[in-house]
Every structure is written in C-alpha cells, then in structure tokens.
Amino acid sequence: MNSSLLCDFYELSMAYAFFKQNRHKQIVYFEVFFRKAPDNASYAVFCGLEQIIEHVNNFSLSRSDINFLKNTHKFDDEFLNYLLTLRFSGDILSVKEGECVFANTPLMIIKAPIIEALLLETFILLTLNHQCLIATKASRISQIARNKLLLEFGSRRAHGESAAVNGARAAFIGGFHASACTLVGKNFAIPISGTMSHAWVQMFDDELSAFRSYCQIYKDNISLLIDTYDYKNGIKNAILVFSELNAENTIQNYSIRVDSGDLLKISKYIRKKLDLAGLKKCKIIVSNALDEFIVEKLLKNKAPIDAFGIGEKLITSASSPIFGAVYKLVAIEKNGKIIPKIKISASSSKTTLPYFKKLIRYYKNDKACFDVLYTHNENSKNYKNLVAKNLHELIFKNGKLVYKLPSLKNIQDYHKKSIDSLNFRLKKLQNPSVYKVKISKKLKNLQKKI
Amino acid sequence: MNSSLLCDFYELSMAYAFFKQNRHKQIVYFEVFFRKAPDNASYAVFCGLEQIIEHVNNFSLSRSDINFLKNTHKFDDEFLNYLLTLRFSGDILSVKEGECVFANTPLMIIKAPIIEALLLETFILLTLNHQCLIATKASRISQIARNKLLLEFGSRRAHGESAAVNGARAAFIGGFHASACTLVGKNFAIPISGTMSHAWVQMFDDELSAFRSYCQIYKDNISLLIDTYDYKNGIKNAILVFSELNAENTIQNYSIRVDSGDLLKISKYIRKKLDLAGLKKCKIIVSNALDEFIVEKLLKNKAPIDAFGIGEKLITSASSPIFGAVYKLVAIEKNGKIIPKIKISASSSKTTLPYFKKLIRYYKNDKACFDVLYTHNENSKNYKNLVAKNLHELIFKNGKLVYKLPSLKNIQDYHKKSIDSLNFRLKKLQNPSVYKVKISKKLKNLQKKI
Known part of the structure; x- marks a missing residue:
C-alpha cells in the first residue's frame, strides 16, 4: 500500500x-x-x-x-x-x-x-x-502492574492489520515485555510468546492427554491453559503432568494460564495447589478483558499473579x-x-x-x-x-x-x-x-x- | 506487508x-x-x-x-x-x-x-x-439519519492506516455515501469529497477574502467552513459571497459547513439566514464528534441539517x-x-x-x-x-x-x-x-x- x-x-x-x-x-x-x-x-x-x-x-x-x-x-x-x-x-x-x-x-x-x-x-x-x-494505555497499565510481566494479546481485536502491528509496537514502548503476534517479532524484534489455546485441549480425548502430549514436544516455556472445561480439574491435570516431569527441577520456565472466571479467586486457589505440590517456580498467567483498572484491583487484593496477558482493552484502548x-x-x-x-x-x-x-x-x-x-x-x-x-x-x-x-x-x-x-x-x-x-x-x- | x-x-x-x-x-x-x-x-x-x-x-x-x-x-x-x-x-x-x-x-x-x-x-x-x-456502527447511524447524506470523516482518528482505509469501506457498506479519504476513492471507488479546512481561512488576511478566493477557483461543489473565527460573522461572509455569485442559479452543489458549537442552534440560525437571503438550495453540513445518539437528538429536534460528517466516533466505534x-x-x-x-x-x-x-x-x-x-x-x-x-x-x-x-x-x-x-x-x-x-x-x- x-x-x-x-x-x-x-x-x-x-x-x-x-x-x-x-x-x-x-x-x-x-x-x-x-x-x-x-x-x-x-x-x-x-x-x-x-x-x-x-x-x-x-x-x-x-x-x-x-x-x-x-x-x-x-x-x-x-x-x-x-x-x-x-x-x-x-x-x-x-x-x-x-x-x-x-x-x-x-x-x-x-x-x-x-x-x-x-x-x-x-x-x-x-x-x-x-x-x-x-x-499511553500501555504505560498506564505498566505503572500499575509494576514488576509483573506484561504480554500484549490484542491482535485479534485490533482495528485491522496496522492497528495490530503498530499497536504492539506502541505497547512495547509503553512498557510491555512481549507480544503474542508473530509478525511484530519479525518486524520490530519484540519478544514473542505463545503456547496453546483451548483448541489444543479440545483436539484430544481428554485434558490430561492434551497436557501430556504438549510436554512430549516442548521441554521449556510450557504454559498449560487449564480452563477449557473446568479450572479445578484443569489444575489437577496440570499438577499431575508437571509432577511426572519433575518440572520444578527440569523445566526452566513453566506456568499455568487462566483465561476466564474470577481471576482473584482462581489465582489464589491455583497458587495454593501449586505450592502444596511443590511447584513453587510455576508461574501464573491470567488473561480475559483486562485493563489497568482490573489489574490494579487484582494486585491490591494480592492476587498471586506473575504475568498479565492484555488484549482487547489495550489494543483498542477500550475505555x-x-x-x-x-x-x-x-x-x-x-x-x-x-x-x-x-x-x-x-x-x-x-x-x-x-x-x-x-x-x-x-x-x-x-x-x-x-x-x-x-x-x-x-x-x-x-x-x-x-x-x-x-x-x-x-x-x-x-x-x-x-x-x-x-x-x-x-x-x-x-x-x-x-x-x-x-x-x-x-x-x-x-x-x-x-x-x-x-x-x-x-x-x-x-x-x-x- | x-x-x-x-x-x-x-x-x-x-x-x-x-x-x-x-x-x-x-x-x-x-x-x-x-x-x-x-x-x-x-x-x-x-x-x-x-x-x-x-x-x-x-x-x-x-x-x-x-x-x-x-x-x-x-x-x-x-x-x-x-x-x-x-x-x-x-x-x-x-x-x-x-x-x-x-x-x-x-x-x-x-x-x-x-x-x-x-x-x-x-x-x-x-x-x-x-x-x-x-x-455495524455505520448501519446504526444510517438507520437514524435515514435520507440524510452521510460522510465518513474518520481517517485522522482511525487506529492506523488499515483502520482508516478498511474502516471507510465498512462504513460505506453500512450505508455511508462518501468518504473524505482520497485513498479509499482510489482503492474502492467510494465517492470522495472535501473542500476546505480552517487552515484555508487562516491563510488569508480575513475570512471574506478566503471565501471569495476559493470561489474564484471552484465553480461547483463549494462548501464554505464558517466557524474558523465566529459562525455569525462566518455565515454573513458566506452569504455575501454566495449572493455575489448568484449561487442559487449558478452553482449546482453548494453548502455551509459547521464543525463546532451547538449544532442544533447554529443550524437553525444558519438555515434562517440562508433562506432570508434566497439561498434555499444551499445545504448545511455539520461535523464534530457525532454518532448515532447525537444525530438522533438533532433530527428529533428538527435541526435543518442536510449532511452529517462523522469521524472519530464512527471510525473507532467509540461508544x-x-x-x-x-x-x-x-x-x-x-x-x-x-x-x-x-x-x-x-x-x-x-x-x-x-x-x-x-x-x-x-x-x-x-x-x-x-x-x-x-x-x-x-x-x-x-x-x-x-x-x-x-x-x-x-x-x-x-x-x-x-x-x-x-x-x-x-x-x-x-x-x-x-x-x-x-x-x-x-x-x-x-x-x-x-x-x-x-x-x-x-x-x-x-x-x-x-
């Protein structure tokens, strides 16, 4: 063009x-x-x-x-x-x-x-x-989130291609650490990240098989998405797989991602379960219509969240x-x-x-x-x-x-x-x-x- | 790309x-x-x-x-x-x-x-x-505005280039009649329109000279923007120029544009002045942060408006x-x-x-x-x-x-x-x-x- x-x-x-x-x-x-x-x-x-x-x-x-x-x-x-x-x-x-x-x-x-x-x-x-x-939006979120990892997840809700690509660039300048969008990695050398969507889990007969299968392929940077069906079963399955792998000692970066529900309650629940299982290095990533106002509330209430994936409300500056x-x-x-x-x-x-x-x-x-x-x-x-x-x-x-x-x-x-x-x-x-x-x-x- | x-x-x-x-x-x-x-x-x-x-x-x-x-x-x-x-x-x-x-x-x-x-x-x-x-936004506006002319004015507030260009395309599908953006005329054969900004008026020693000067160049599709300094003086100057040109009989399409202030009050004031001057075919175009809610209110109150230029709130679907x-x-x-x-x-x-x-x-x-x-x-x-x-x-x-x-x-x-x-x-x-x-x-x- x-x-x-x-x-x-x-x-x-x-x-x-x-x-x-x-x-x-x-x-x-x-x-x-x-x-x-x-x-x-x-x-x-x-x-x-x-x-x-x-x-x-x-x-x-x-x-x-x-x-x-x-x-x-x-x-x-x-x-x-x-x-x-x-x-x-x-x-x-x-x-x-x-x-x-x-x-x-x-x-x-x-x-x-x-x-x-x-x-x-x-x-x-x-x-x-x-x-x-x-x-500006990214900077506001970054000020609130302080030392947390911020991931830009917005491409799919951006107002077209250049909004996705240059929006990710602007988010990085404002303080975000990485983007989910592959092209911005190529165009701007912004770190990119991404592991699985609900579709991965759905492709298998059950969630446990889906998690095990993923970990057969990837030995690092594993993030298991636990809310395809029910987060309580999801965390159980994830802990089982991570324990089988002795993840705490064998995997550099591993985490749980939650993309729905009451993120304060769920993150606390998950943290407790992970700690009980000895998976203390396992991080928690949350996403789902977040912005600076929700992040502020979560952190004020001491949600044990390590990383925020922020999409639609960042990439459109919805508020x-x-x-x-x-x-x-x-x-x-x-x-x-x-x-x-x-x-x-x-x-x-x-x-x-x-x-x-x-x-x-x-x-x-x-x-x-x-x-x-x-x-x-x-x-x-x-x-x-x-x-x-x-x-x-x-x-x-x-x-x-x-x-x-x-x-x-x-x-x-x-x-x-x-x-x-x-x-x-x-x-x-x-x-x-x-x-x-x-x-x-x-x-x-x-x-x-x- | x-x-x-x-x-x-x-x-x-x-x-x-x-x-x-x-x-x-x-x-x-x-x-x-x-x-x-x-x-x-x-x-x-x-x-x-x-x-x-x-x-x-x-x-x-x-x-x-x-x-x-x-x-x-x-x-x-x-x-x-x-x-x-x-x-x-x-x-x-x-x-x-x-x-x-x-x-x-x-x-x-x-x-x-x-x-x-x-x-x-x-x-x-x-x-x-x-x-x-x-x-969807354009369709909603179009349903409210019914038989009025709808102009897409959003490029400058769009979320990047593709938001401007494909946004104008979507607005046209939703019922808009034309766009201010030149490139969408070339890419999509959407009718384009545009005459002057406040900068035109500012470039002259006074508004009257600016209007006269514009009409020396253009003999049709003339829209005079009357609120660079003060709309009451603006309409006076516009009427003077249009009358000098015998616009009612010599110009096919001519109009007044207002881009600020109380559009209901101002459009009624302008209509009255135009009619008194015998400029009945002169149309009134308004713009300035419009959306379907404001258009509905203006038309319910019988604002004598012929065309709406709708920009930022359409191209970002702000609400x-x-x-x-x-x-x-x-x-x-x-x-x-x-x-x-x-x-x-x-x-x-x-x-x-x-x-x-x-x-x-x-x-x-x-x-x-x-x-x-x-x-x-x-x-x-x-x-x-x-x-x-x-x-x-x-x-x-x-x-x-x-x-x-x-x-x-x-x-x-x-x-x-x-x-x-x-x-x-x-x-x-x-x-x-x-x-x-x-x-x-x-x-x-x-x-x-x-």
Missing part, C-alpha cells in the same frame, strides 16, 4: 486552489497538539514518529495515483504534473518517541511549503492518534478509544517574516495558541517540574537549581532526514526514564494531579494582540 | 506440536461467531470477507518469514520446510458481506487440516472484528470499540466421521455450541422472522408461508476460491435489503427487541449429550 494518497481530499482541494493562485510555495507552520489525554490521564506518551518519518521520506504520488486524481476531473494537468514530482522539502521538529507529553503543547512542528504541509496532515494525525493512544491530536496552522511566512495565525472557537478550549514555539522542560534532580512554551526565538529562562531540556529534536531539515532513529529498546528505555521523572501524583488512575505548563510572557502577549 | 505471519505465536507452537505428532493433516472445523453485538444492538453487520479471501488466497510464508522462525530456535527444519510450501487447501463457508447477523450463529466455518485452520485464526478475527464493528468475534473448534474428523467438540465455561454464555452446522433464515413477505441452526446434514424444516434461505455461501472448496466477489456497491445494496428485512423494533438504539435464533432438536440433543 502506497500511503501517499492516504490524505483527506480537502487537502488536495486546497492544495490545488493555492497552486492556481501561485501561493503553493508559501512557507507555513503547522503544529500537532492534543487537548485532553485519554482516560483523563494527566500525561500521554508520544509515539509513532518512526512511521511518520518513513512516510515523509517515501512521500511520492505514483503514476496510478495521478491517474486516479485526473479522473476526478477536479484538477488540471499542470497541477497533476507538479504533484507527480512533489517531495517533502521542509523542516520537521518533534518530541522524541517515548516522551511523556502534556495537553496543548507542540508535539511536532511542520515548517514547509503549504502544499506539502497540507498533504501530510492526515497521515501524521492518524499515526500519532493511534500510537500515542496505545502507548477511551480516541486520541484527539490536531494539526493546526500557527504561522505563515510573508516577506521573510513569521506571522502568527490563530483559530478562535466559541469554546475557548478550542482556540489555538499561535506562532512558531519551542517547548522546554525543567527538571530538579531528574524530576520534571514544569514545561514552558516560548516563542521560537526567545531565550529560555534560567531557573536556579533547575536543568532545562529542549524537548524538540530536528527531524527533517530542508526535506532531508537529519535524525538518527533510536532502536525500539532504546525508545522503551527512554519512556521508562520519562515516566520515572514524573511525580507519582500525575500517574494515579483516579484524579491525577495536573502538570504545570507555563506560557512565556512574550507568547502570551502575542496571543492577546491577535 | 506480507500478512501471512500476522498470526499469534501459539498457533505456530500448536502447529509444530501437531506436526511432530503427525496429526497436522487432521481435518477440523472452526467456527466464527460473536456473543454480543456492540452498543447492545440486536444485530451486527457482517463485513470483511473480501480482505479475508485475499489473505487466504495469498497465504504463503516467505523465505524471510521462515528465517525469522528458524531464529526463534523453536522449530526443526522439517517443519520449516513444510511451512514454506504450505497453502490453504480447505473449505470456507461464510455469510455474505452486508448481511445482518445475530449472536451465537456461525458467521464463517473453516474446514481444513488443523495446521492451516490454526494459522488463519488471527487474521480472520482481526479483519472481521474490525470491519463488522465499523459496518463500543470492541467486536468480540471468536474462532472456536466445533468438530474434528476421525476415521471419516465428524466428531463434535465443545468448550465449556463457568459462565455458561461462554460454552460453545458444537458440531458442523448450517444457518437458515426464514422470511415472510421479505421480513426476516427467525434464524434456525441445524446440523450440517439435517433437512431444514418447511414452515408454512415462510421462505427459507441458507445464509452460508461456499467461498473456498479444497483451497480454490469458488465465490464470485460482488462489487462494493452491490454489497451496500445487499446490506440495505438485509437491514430493511428486520423489524423496526430490532433497530431501536435503546432497548431493541431480541431476534429469535432457534436451535434444531437434533443439535440440542447433540450438545446435551456432550
């Missing part, structure tokens, strides 16, 4: 009109920001930059794209020929993937000829809106499935000067903060204290005892990629550092406190003036 | 174990069904078959897929060589796209050697779970973002006999209905009365005055595609017929009645016996 035509048609309509008016090379500044994090969280996790870089680098309409556009009878040949050779020639600034970010701050700034900036809008938004959503990042014009260049632009709304929350800005985060002993928005050309203030960090990296300069992509593991580590730098009150599931984002005096005056 | 490896790793783990036990050619029957429609609806819309057919037809692991699997050190070469040449060789039965379907009925039946059936699970589920979800179709083993062949298989659950709703079944819908004067589940080989009953229809089409026979794919427009029409055949009580947003699905005596006895 060539994604260059994955743009809203109004972008092409406007591009054509600017072209006909010979304004298509005018330099503009668009900014990506969000107004509210999903789940009323105080923060979101920035994610998706790598896929955007790929899109921008490969941006190019094919001959067949152009033919399709010609057949809409909306554009003339001069414009279509122009589109055929169009490549991105602008600058992109962006927050790094894995960074914790806050509402109404510029996550990405696109400075480019208007026609190029317009045609990137949809792809940039859909990529960020998807991956920030899932990374809050929309990430509302927007792409707004904040300035244009005219005669070499940058002119701020604003969009006003009846609901003041939708009024934009104009101008080409920079975003600085201040830290005290590695703890994030507040962010400040400055105009791009003012000096950021020095605060005593605080360390300032410019959150924007230059990604493209005059259409050329100048940013070195970190490995996925590095991005995951970077997120870990970023989330650890936030005060714990910002990370509560209920009523988190609000992170301070200040606006420089110069920027405030500018907004008032407009 | 080769999607053949888009499977859960447990499918490969099980496939390998069956292979090592020389059971991988055993014929099995898997069934796809769902337990509850999204939004507590009484029905869902079946959608996604075309993409599944493509996947099954192209199913083939590449050399690089095999290399990746080899590097997991879980499989031996004999198995990997077998995988390299593996193609689908089984049968698939399926409901037709666009059909209204009900909980706990077989939407798709896969009869194949176990290894092939296992490896298709994830892709089949993620495709159906995504497209059924969006088609109910998970479609829970599952893929369950219902039978295996042994010595030429079909042996029913069941999965039992503590929650009886999760216990499966075993065996290879057929699904018959009975109609009276084109109205659907009830569905009946039979075993695959019993005769369906004749009811007086009722016409019976087998809802399953044979799609693949011995690995060969034997089904002729209908055009997308045909699928949309088919859905229209299917939804029209349902009693209106089934289509209410609140407390819809429940459609009757009967189970044949033979099938019931079979389940009890197991």
Whole structure:
C-alpha cells in the first residue's frame, strides 16, 4: 500500500486552489497538539514518529495515483504534473518517541511549503492518534502492574492489520515485555510468546492427554491453559503432568494460564495447589478483558499473579478509544517574516495558541517540574537549581532526514526514564494531579494582540 | 506487508506440536461467531470477507518469514520446510458481506487440516472484528439519519492506516455515501469529497477574502467552513459571497459547513439566514464528534441539517470499540466421521455450541422472522408461508476460491435489503427487541449429550 494518497481530499482541494493562485510555495507552520489525554490521564506518551518519518521520506504520488486524481476531473494537468514530482522539502521538529507529553503543547512542528504541509496532515494525525493512544494505555497499565510481566494479546481485536502491528509496537514502548503476534517479532524484534489455546485441549480425548502430549514436544516455556472445561480439574491435570516431569527441577520456565472466571479467586486457589505440590517456580498467567483498572484491583487484593496477558482493552484502548491530536496552522511566512495565525472557537478550549514555539522542560534532580512554551526565538529562562531540556529534536531539515532513529529498546528505555521523572501524583488512575505548563510572557502577549 | 505471519505465536507452537505428532493433516472445523453485538444492538453487520479471501488466497510464508522462525530456535527444519510450501487447501463457508447477523450463529466455518485452520485464526478475527464493528456502527447511524447524506470523516482518528482505509469501506457498506479519504476513492471507488479546512481561512488576511478566493477557483461543489473565527460573522461572509455569485442559479452543489458549537442552534440560525437571503438550495453540513445518539437528538429536534460528517466516533466505534468475534473448534474428523467438540465455561454464555452446522433464515413477505441452526446434514424444516434461505455461501472448496466477489456497491445494496428485512423494533438504539435464533432438536440433543 502506497500511503501517499492516504490524505483527506480537502487537502488536495486546497492544495490545488493555492497552486492556481501561485501561493503553493508559501512557507507555513503547522503544529500537532492534543487537548485532553485519554482516560483523563494527566500525561500521554508520544509515539509513532518512526512511521511518520518513513512516510515523509517515501512521500511520492505514483503514476496510478495521478491517474486516479485526473479522473476526478477536479484538477488540471499542470497541477497533476507538479504533484507527480512533489517531495517533502521542509523542516520537521518533534518530541522524541517515548516522551511523556502534556495537553496543548507542540508535539511536532511542520515548517514547509503549504502544499506539502497540507498533504501530510492526515497521515501524521492518524499515526500519532493511534500510537500515542496505545502507548499511553500501555504505560498506564505498566505503572500499575509494576514488576509483573506484561504480554500484549490484542491482535485479534485490533482495528485491522496496522492497528495490530503498530499497536504492539506502541505497547512495547509503553512498557510491555512481549507480544503474542508473530509478525511484530519479525518486524520490530519484540519478544514473542505463545503456547496453546483451548483448541489444543479440545483436539484430544481428554485434558490430561492434551497436557501430556504438549510436554512430549516442548521441554521449556510450557504454559498449560487449564480452563477449557473446568479450572479445578484443569489444575489437577496440570499438577499431575508437571509432577511426572519433575518440572520444578527440569523445566526452566513453566506456568499455568487462566483465561476466564474470577481471576482473584482462581489465582489464589491455583497458587495454593501449586505450592502444596511443590511447584513453587510455576508461574501464573491470567488473561480475559483486562485493563489497568482490573489489574490494579487484582494486585491490591494480592492476587498471586506473575504475568498479565492484555488484549482487547489495550489494543483498542477500550475505555477511551480516541486520541484527539490536531494539526493546526500557527504561522505563515510573508516577506521573510513569521506571522502568527490563530483559530478562535466559541469554546475557548478550542482556540489555538499561535506562532512558531519551542517547548522546554525543567527538571530538579531528574524530576520534571514544569514545561514552558516560548516563542521560537526567545531565550529560555534560567531557573536556579533547575536543568532545562529542549524537548524538540530536528527531524527533517530542508526535506532531508537529519535524525538518527533510536532502536525500539532504546525508545522503551527512554519512556521508562520519562515516566520515572514524573511525580507519582500525575500517574494515579483516579484524579491525577495536573502538570504545570507555563506560557512565556512574550507568547502570551502575542496571543492577546491577535 | 506480507500478512501471512500476522498470526499469534501459539498457533505456530500448536502447529509444530501437531506436526511432530503427525496429526497436522487432521481435518477440523472452526467456527466464527460473536456473543454480543456492540452498543447492545440486536444485530451486527457482517463485513470483511473480501480482505479475508485475499489473505487466504495469498497465504504463503516467505523465505524471510521462515528465517525469522528458524531464529526463534523453536522449530526443526522439517517443519520449516513444510511451512514454506504450505497453502490453504480447505473449505470456507461464510455469510455474505452486508448481511445482518445475530449472536451465537456461525458467521464463517473453516474446514481444513488443523495446521492451516490454526494459522488463519488471527487474521480472520482481526479483519472481521474490525470491519463488522465499523459496518455495524455505520448501519446504526444510517438507520437514524435515514435520507440524510452521510460522510465518513474518520481517517485522522482511525487506529492506523488499515483502520482508516478498511474502516471507510465498512462504513460505506453500512450505508455511508462518501468518504473524505482520497485513498479509499482510489482503492474502492467510494465517492470522495472535501473542500476546505480552517487552515484555508487562516491563510488569508480575513475570512471574506478566503471565501471569495476559493470561489474564484471552484465553480461547483463549494462548501464554505464558517466557524474558523465566529459562525455569525462566518455565515454573513458566506452569504455575501454566495449572493455575489448568484449561487442559487449558478452553482449546482453548494453548502455551509459547521464543525463546532451547538449544532442544533447554529443550524437553525444558519438555515434562517440562508433562506432570508434566497439561498434555499444551499445545504448545511455539520461535523464534530457525532454518532448515532447525537444525530438522533438533532433530527428529533428538527435541526435543518442536510449532511452529517462523522469521524472519530464512527471510525473507532467509540461508544463500543470492541467486536468480540471468536474462532472456536466445533468438530474434528476421525476415521471419516465428524466428531463434535465443545468448550465449556463457568459462565455458561461462554460454552460453545458444537458440531458442523448450517444457518437458515426464514422470511415472510421479505421480513426476516427467525434464524434456525441445524446440523450440517439435517433437512431444514418447511414452515408454512415462510421462505427459507441458507445464509452460508461456499467461498473456498479444497483451497480454490469458488465465490464470485460482488462489487462494493452491490454489497451496500445487499446490506440495505438485509437491514430493511428486520423489524423496526430490532433497530431501536435503546432497548431493541431480541431476534429469535432457534436451535434444531437434533443439535440440542447433540450438545446435551456432550
């Protein structure tokens, strides 16, 4: 799939009109920001930059794209020929993937000829809106689950292929340890795991034979799924098989998985049975419509669970499935000067903060204290005892990629550092406190003036 | 992206174990069904078959897929060589796209050697779970909006690229008339539309110039977006420009779009102003976080709206973002006999209905009365005055595609017929009645016996 035509048609309509008016090379500044994090969280996790870089680098309409556009009878040949050779020639600034970010701050700034900036809008938004959503959800779960193993189980309930694959990527950045999806192992080198489904057990005349049979083939990483028929019989059969194998001494990684029922009650029951049988190293994995709220409850009630398999509610961010990042014009260049632009709304929350800005985060002993928005050309203030960090990296300069992509593991580590730098009150599931984002005096005056 | 490896790793783990036990050619029957429609609806819309057919037809692991699997050190070469040449060789039965379907009925039946059936699970589920979800949402909106024009505006909030593109496809099947996304116009010949965003208006010194300028380029299909600064001024400027152009007599299709604020109040205000100015043919398009519930309220209050642009809440099915179709083993062949298989659950709703079944819908004067589940080989009953229809089409026979794919427009029409055949009580947003699905005596006895 060539994604260059994955743009809203109004972008092409406007591009054509600017072209006909010979304004298509005018330099503009668009900014990506969000107004509210999903789940009323105080923060979101920035994610998706790598896929955007790929899109921008490969941006190019094919001959067949152009033919399709010609057949809409909306554009003339001069414009279509122009589109055929169009490549991105602008600058992109962006927050790094894995960074914790806050509402109404510029996550990405696109400075480019208007026609190029317009045609990137949809792809940039859909990529960020998807991956920030899932990374944020994963980060929330990871904060609650702390030292537990987190497995991404969502592919089958994802909104299509790229939701499954890039969703697993975002979950890994947010703190998940492995995925059930084979393709993400190949594409991203994310650890993958998976042993059996209920179908395995059903394929045999009885559960005991199914478990024994599986252990004849696999000598390590064995997870027996015990609730195909009845978990009490299931754990009995599993213990029998594990005991026959002297699993405690012979198998490196072995576990029980439960995929239904009252997971608190069942996990306690199973742990007791396993311990009585001397299978102390046997781990317990649970799954079934989990999210951060259920995980929190299970752990508060001391459920003896070692690993959570989290699927549908992670991969769709079910409790809050929309990430509302927007792409707004904040300035244009005219005669070499940058002119701020604003969009006003009846609901003041939708009024934009104009101008080409920079975003600085201040830290005290590695703890994030507040962010400040400055105009791009003012000096950021020095605060005593605080360390300032410019959150924007230059990604493209005059259409050329100048940013070195970190490995996925590095991005995951970077997120870990970023989330650890936030005060714990910002990370509560209920009523988190609000992170301070200040606006420089110069920027405030500018907004008032407009 | 080769999607053949888009499977859960447990499918490969099980496939390998069956292979090592020389059971991988055993014929099995898997069934796809769902337990509850999204939004507590009484029905869902079946959608996604075309993409599944493509996947099954192209199913083939590449050399690089095999290399990746080899590097997991879980499989031996004999198995990997077998995988390299593996193609689908089984049968698939399926409901037709666009059909209204009900909980706990077989939407798709896969009869194949176990290894092939296992490896298709994830892709089949993620495709159906995504497209059924969006088609169902679109169908619900379409039922409420009746004769209004419905525009799909969701790309930017979709969960990634395939969610945007196939989501627009599903929305079209569910009854939407056009999409804002250019690529779906190219891929699916879905009508596309789009004129301007707020950025157009911001690019000019004032709104009036922006509107005038747009109308210098476009002579038809003009939609002026009036809420960049203030809708009251916006409609004034739009009316001025439309009047200058004598739009009522010179422009075929022209409209006003509003994307914020109290859409009931604003649409009434605008309609009045337009009518007073003699612009009676000017249409009103609204957008901004709409769904079936808001559309219902607007229309009940007689909002003079001609078209709805529906984005994020459609493309994510925000009020109910998970479609829970599952893929369950219902039978295996042994010595030429079909042996029913069941999965039992503590929650009886999760216990499966075993065996290879057929699904018959009975109609009276084109109205659907009830569905009946039979075993695959019993005769369906004749009811007086009722016409019976087998809802399953044979799609693949011995690995060969034997089904002729209908055009997308045909699928949309088919859905229209299917939804029209349902009693209106089934289509209410609140407390819809429940459609009757009967189970044949033979099938019931079979389940009890197991």
